[in-house]
Amino acid sequence: MAPEKRFDRMEPYEEGKVQRMIIDLFQDNVCPWCRIGKAHLFRALAQYGGEPPEIRWRAFMLDPNVPKRGLPFMSTMTAKYGEQFSKEGMLGRVMEAGAATGLHFDFDKVEYMPNTRLSHRLIAIAPQEAKAGLVDALHRGYFEQGRNIGDPAVLLTIADECGLDGAELGRRLDKGEGESQIETDLAMARRAGISGVPFFIIGNKFALSGAQPPESFLKVFGRLAEQA
Template identity: 80%
Template sequence: MIIDIFQDNVCPWCRIGKANLFRALAERGGETPQIRWRAYMLDPTVPKEGLPFMSTMRQKYGPQFSKEGMLGRVVEAGAAVGLGFDFDKVEYMPNTRLSHELIALVPDESKAGLVEAFHRAYFEQGRNIGDRAVLLEIAAEAGLPSAELGSRLDLGEGSAQVEEDLSMARRIGITGVPFFIIGNKYALSGAQPPEAFLKVFRRLEEEA
């Protein structure tokens, strides 16, 4: 089974949805599926230097945005699945292009760990994951060869894969993430509960 995960590294619901997927996979047991991590950018217009987080959120969502309301719901939903979110530490809304390129460069078996490392660094520690040096620090902390990866980033090696993912998302018509394509057949959008994934797994097994 192949599972494509379209996600952005500054999307809190992507982190929650990912946790629910892996919980469902653990409950399902059996053969480990092939997971393809696909890049998606919630806002590709964010400049490389990033934007101030809180004021940008207020500008984007208007009167409906509040730290206690919109972000508070994220904190509660994260706590329910054992994930921490500390938006008091988040100062920047980064451009995530470089972080996606770095994910594209690492071996498949390291991608899930690096995605989670980026999520943890951003949402729990407030680190600027739009900054090249910070990204390579996180990669090193995850046990990856940061110097080699930095050289490959500078050569633009991850760019083609990211472009392919973004193009695929446009072609499919994805307008929000997380977005999961399971078995090349079924799609789930949003931070679905584990039960939703298990239902799709059972359906695929029945069809097989």
């Protein structure tokens, strides 16, 4: 478990009301450890039981300078990380950790390193009850099927596959919807000193960084319950 970090309340509680647990989940849609960390969180929540928390999906961009057209995946990442970016190195560790959580990664199919801003905006404007499934679908589409989630047409097709109205969401994206939420999320990450993801702020008090195991989340849930 990462060293415990406390946060001042980022949003005020309403006095006199029992508050539902809030989890701010900062993630990027091309981050494999975000996919694994999210799976660990949901496994912990299933074990913990009780009222489901409110999960606020917060955008984080590992590389906001990626052009809208994207970059070639393997050559870009090899230039950044060197020979360790291989199935015998970094990719192998991801695939092993994913398999232990029941997640499949097929990096042979991943051709693009997309700019993720539009995919974050899509999550931002999706109905709250559909966000988790949409994030799952984006991760699955990118890491298992090699779909280019920087392509607007691909994003809207994935939305349709999730039972959403892709055409309507596309019209809203064309109007700029979701942009202010992304700026809010990125500014919040800067204020909190977040430099990597996944990053979880739980109950506006405690933070976990990285793809922590379910036990780490359960420990924090227990501490929040004690304080309540």
